[in-house]
Amino acid sequence: MYKELGLYVWYYQGSDYENHYLSLPYILSFLSNMELTYKHTKIYDWVGDDKLRTSILKGIHEIENSKVLLKKCAYEAKISEILEWMYIDARYKDAEHPDGTNIEIKKGAATEFIFDGVRYAEMYKGTSAEAVGARDGIHLFINFKRGDTHQIKGIMIVPNWMVVKMTIPSKDIADAELKLFEARKAMNQGLNSQAKIRINRMIEAFNKM
Numbered sequence: 001m002y003k004e005l006g007l008y009v010w011y012y013q014g015s016d017y018e019n020h021y022l023s024l025p026y027i028l029s030f031l032s033n034m035e036l037t038y039k040h041t042k043i044y045d046w047v048g049d050d051k052l053r054t055s056i057l058k059g060i061h062e063i064e065n066s067k068v069l070l071k072k073c074a075y076e077a078k079i080s081e082i083l084e085w086m087y088i089d090a091r092y093k094d095a096e097h098p099d100g101t102n103i104e105i106k107k108g109a110a111t112e113f114i115f116d117g118v119r120y121a122e123m124y125k126g127t128s129a130e131a132v133g134a135r136d137g138i139h140l141f142i143n144f145k146r147g148d149t150h151q152i153k154g155i156m157i158v159p160n161w162m163v164v165k166m167t168i169p170s171k172d173i174a175d176a177e178l179k180l181f182e183a184r185k186a187m188n189q190g191l192n193s194q195a196k197i198r199i200n201r202m203i204e205a206f207n208k209m
Contacts, residue, residue, distance in 0.1 A: 041060055117194060120195075138160060154199070
């Protein structure tokens, strides 16, 4: 009898609504692990905001069928438009959810994501009011497969503090990043300090927090 329990949910897909049955074990698994597979997209959610997650799910189809995922840069505005967020061009955020939550958007077709070491060190150290405030936002990671529809394979919804902790795990690393940045700045030079982290390692790290 336990396995027969469940519920039906409706998702808007393209130009029509689709009905999906979720069994009780599936629902309980989702609630405990915050993991969900929607069609071909694996979703990891460490935030747990139902409205946020729903707005992202509703936008998957349109994002896939747009050309936005092919852009190397300046893709944040279109994704924000599709998800009905307000686009913001700022150092620590790309968009703002209607509830006021700041959101950083990252997308990629590789098995890893790249992080600006200096920027996350600024958030770790709280070098400005904006850097301190950014700790309360979230990251949206979109991993996709190139093709006719640029299929979205995975989505991660992660609190900013977890991303900062993963990228800059200690004060020593934060200090080193900022010290080198200031040294280059004094020489009228820039610094491109990148941390490359594989997606499976990211999931591993977030699950341990």
